[in-house]
Amino acid sequence: xxxxxxxxxxxxxxxxxxxxxxxxxxxxxxxxxxxxxxxxxxxxxxxxxxxxxxxxxxxxxxxxxxxxxxxxxxxxxxxxxxxxxxxxxxxxxxxxxxxxxxxxxxxxxxxxxxxxxxxxxxxxxxxxxxxxxxxxxxxxxxxxxxxxxxxxxxxxxxxxxxxxxxxxxxxxxxxxxxxxxxxxxxxxxxxxxxxxxxxxxxxxxxxxxxxxxxxxxxxxxxxxxxxxxxxxxxxxxxxxxxxxxxxxxxxxxxxxxxxxxxxxxxxxxxxxxxxxxxxxxxxxxxxxxxxxxxxxxxxxxxxxxxxxxxxxxxxxxxxxxxxxxxxxxxxxxxxxxxxxxxxxxxxxxxxxxxxxxxxxxxxxxxxxxxxxxxxxxxxxxxxxxxxxxxxxxxxxxxxxxxxxxxxxxxxxxxxxxxxxxxxxxxxxxxxxxxxxxxxxxxxxxxxxxxxxxxxxxxxxxxxxxx
Numbered sequence: 001x002x003x004x005x006x007x008x009x010x011x012x013x014x015x016x017x018x019x020x021x022x023x024x025x026x027x028x029x030x031x032x033x034x035x036x037x038x039x040x041x042x043x044x045x046x047x048x049x050x051x052x053x054x055x056x057x058x059x060x061x062x063x064x065x066x067x068x069x070x071x072x073x074x075x076x077x078x079x080x081x082x083x084x085x086x087x088x089x090x091x092x093x094x095x096x097x098x099x100x101x102x103x104x105x106x107x108x109x110x111x112x113x114x115x116x117x118x119x120x121x122x123x124x125x126x127x128x129x130x131x132x133x134x135x136x137x138x139x140x141x142x143x144x145x146x147x148x149x150x151x152x153x154x155x156x157x158x159x160x161x162x163x164x165x166x167x168x169x170x171x172x173x174x175x176x177x178x179x180x181x182x183x184x185x186x187x188x189x190x191x192x193x194x195x196x197x198x199x200x201x202x203x204x205x206x207x208x209x210x211x212x213x214x215x216x217x218x219x220x221x222x223x224x225x226x227x228x229x230x231x232x233x234x235x236x237x238x239x240x241x242x243x244x245x246x247x248x249x250x251x252x253x254x255x256x257x258x259x260x261x262x263x264x265x266x267x268x269x270x271x272x273x274x275x276x277x278x279x280x281x282x283x284x285x286x287x288x289x290x291x292x293x294x295x296x297x298x299x300x301x302x303x304x305x306x307x308x309x310x311x312x313x314x315x316x317x318x319x320x321x322x323x324x325x326x327x328x329x330x331x332x333x334x335x336x337x338x339x340x341x342x343x344x345x346x347x348x349x350x351x352x353x354x355x356x357x358x359x360x361x362x363x364x365x366x367x368x369x370x371x372x373x374x375x376x377x378x379x380x381x382x383x384x385x386x387x388x389x390x391x392x393x394x395x396x397x398x399x400x401x402x403x404x405x406x407x408x409x410x411x412x413x414x415x416x417x418x419x420x421x422x423x424x425x426x427x428x429x430x431x432x433x434x435x436x437x438x439x440x441x442x443x444x445x446x447x448x449x450x451x452x453x454x455x456x457x458x459x460x461x462x463x464x465x466x
Contacts, residue, residue, distance in 0.1 A: 066412065084114055
């Protein structure tokens, strides 16, 4: 049967492949990863655009690598250079070879990047993004991949998602001026798209009122600007805002400058106003909410510092701190619920709400949101970690152990996420009085990071007791 080159859902599968897909899922539940992977390869050979099948395959590949404990050699030595040269001539064949290579290293950066290139060569940009998103899952701090991912979203007209990716880059590297500028431009394009202003043959600068305004915007976005220069920019923009309070570009630039000055109160206020002018730009709304979160955190930090310094009025300050913390959590929950009402199918919003509910100690209420969030492969691991914590707090240790063990089986690199997963597993094994397995988890962390939490003390004391 010829391969179909279009997006395919599970409902669109023919009866044969749908039956095989169900068998593959059952095989994974029985830990028969080899059989599941074999079935999924066969399905994807015919249904190239079956995204869900490709996601399940990647999970199965990861689980098998984890279960066998084998460390694979570099994929480059296994023929990746040869595959790279094959993409232009036979992208479909290259795609199938890449997937076979990923059986041993599902998170390999080069292989998944070539997967992206193969889908692009096949004219399937919506599937191509899966390769870059997979790299993002395994290597969230790979700035080069994030740039490529953001650029792809932007090229495909998904400016809202592009802005989110560029914001992630800026969070990791505030000095990345290119990402900061792209984040602003992507946000602006998202706004223009929703407002229906733009023509395809016009760039963002073309839509600004005049050349001087474009130059001012570029000047305001320079990473090397001093505080005095940014305050001067605010004065100039304030005059424009006074002349025309409906000028969305001026309001956004003012909000951005306050953000860079870490004036979170004014930053939130102007982003809120920009959102009201933008006809629903979710990026602006998220920035306003982030600014309010940082304002609350700033006030909490200031109070904590005052309490640590001692002096008079300690009881009042401690009461204020507790009240502020509770109000902060309540506000975060309320905002998260409002966002879900507007976008009930967004798994990231479900994760955010579940996390806030966990912080508030509302574990039972958090569980259904986290269960929905874990169905999204990009936040699956974080969601399962939070689920395990909820079960732990409710003393449902068997459920916590099962959830965290499954999630740990899908992690390979010893990054902070895996260390946190193993640490929580170690604690739960201890609560279940399985001290041998508890120690195994702590030792695995110890071998990679001596200074992680109290792992060194736990491991070394276990030897002293012998």
